[in-house]
Amino acid sequence: MDKNIKILIVDDFATMRKVIRNILKQIGFENIVEAEDGAIALRALKSQQIDFVIADWNMPNMTGLELLKAVRADADLAKTPFLMVTAEALQENVIAAVKAGVNNYIVKPFTAETLNEKIVKILGTD
Amino acid sequence: MKAAFINPFLEATVEVLKTMAFVEPTPGKPYLKNDNVAKGDISGIIGLTGDARGSLALSFSEGAILKIVSNMLGEAITDMNGDIKDAVGELTNMxxxxxxxKLEAAGYSITAAIPTVVSGRNHSILHVMGGPSIIIPFNTDSGAFVVDVCLARKE
Known part of the structure; x- marks a missing residue:
């Protein structure tokens, strides 16, 4: 797995972005950019090469689910791997995210090990 | 408030702090609180609705929260800055x-609002249901904090 891939963290809480960045660093990913909501994330995705998205579900302006739908609907971005972060594993949320084409989801709180597992599952171990 | 409502919050608090901040808090004996004064220096509060209604607050001493957030971020935080406020909201959310x-597994489907964060010594925690609330006290190596919950089954 290429550890130099560019990962976009999308979360309205600066602290949570830092926490995820810190965990990603622990598991060897250092090429990270951040956005504080879905709308800003979408602009970043359109203006630079981003290889992986980790997005929170609950955000103002544009939620994680709306961002996911926008990414899947855009021919240039549609194949971008997308990991959704939620504070609760409500079945209806999971179904909605899967329907919208999410690659996987992770429930807060999570450990570095769990996040790594999810990334490996999406990207493969090559 | 039903005793069955206490354990899910106690277990959730330990689980979140262990996973996100590598801090293992020791719970004390829960007790009833009749006033609005917060036990800590900074508190996150969140409204709950559904099969049960009420609110949950996490109220941290400065020592406890500085250690918790330092661990979460992987860098030493020594003053009560914006990161702390943000983290308290996020911890309350989690x-x-x-x-x-856990409550859903026990048959109570509950949804939550967006948390708000209040700070300052002797600030107020106003529960949705008015009170009284149950305090679950916790201790860590760096200071104390409490979970302050007021939840009633919907009639």
Whole structure:
């Protein structure tokens, strides 16, 4: 797995972005950019090469689910791997995210090990 | 408040702090609180609705929260800055999420609002249901904090 891939963290809480960045660093990913909501994330995705998205579900302006739908609907971005972060594993949320084409989801709180597992599952171990 | 409502919050708090901050808090004996004064220096509060209604607050002493957030961020935080406020909101959110999942397993479907954060010595915590609330005290190596919950089954 290429550890130099560019990962976009999308979360309205600066602290949570830092926490995820810190965990990603622990598991060897250092090429990270951040956005504080879905709308800003979408602009970043359109203006630079981003290889992986980790997005929170609950955000103002544009939620994680709306961002996911926008990414899947855009021919240039549609194949971008997308990991959704939620504070609760409500079945209806999971179904909605899967329907919208999410690659996987992770429930807060999570450990570095769990996040790594999810990334490996999406990207493969090559 | 039903005793069955206490354990999900206690377990959720331990789970969140262990996973996100590598801090293992020791719970003390829960007791009833009749006033609005917060036990800590900074508190996150979140409204809960559904099969049960009320609110949950996490109220941290400065020592406890500085250690917790330092561990979460992987860098030493020594003053009560914006990161701390943000983290208290996020921790409140996560404890509510984990507790609600446990309550759902017990047959109570509950949704949560957006957390708000208040700080300053002797600030107020105003519960949605008015009170009284149950305090679950916790201790860490760096200071104390409490979970302050007021939840009633919907009639």
């Amino acid at each position: 404890v509510s999420g984990v507790a609600r999942k």
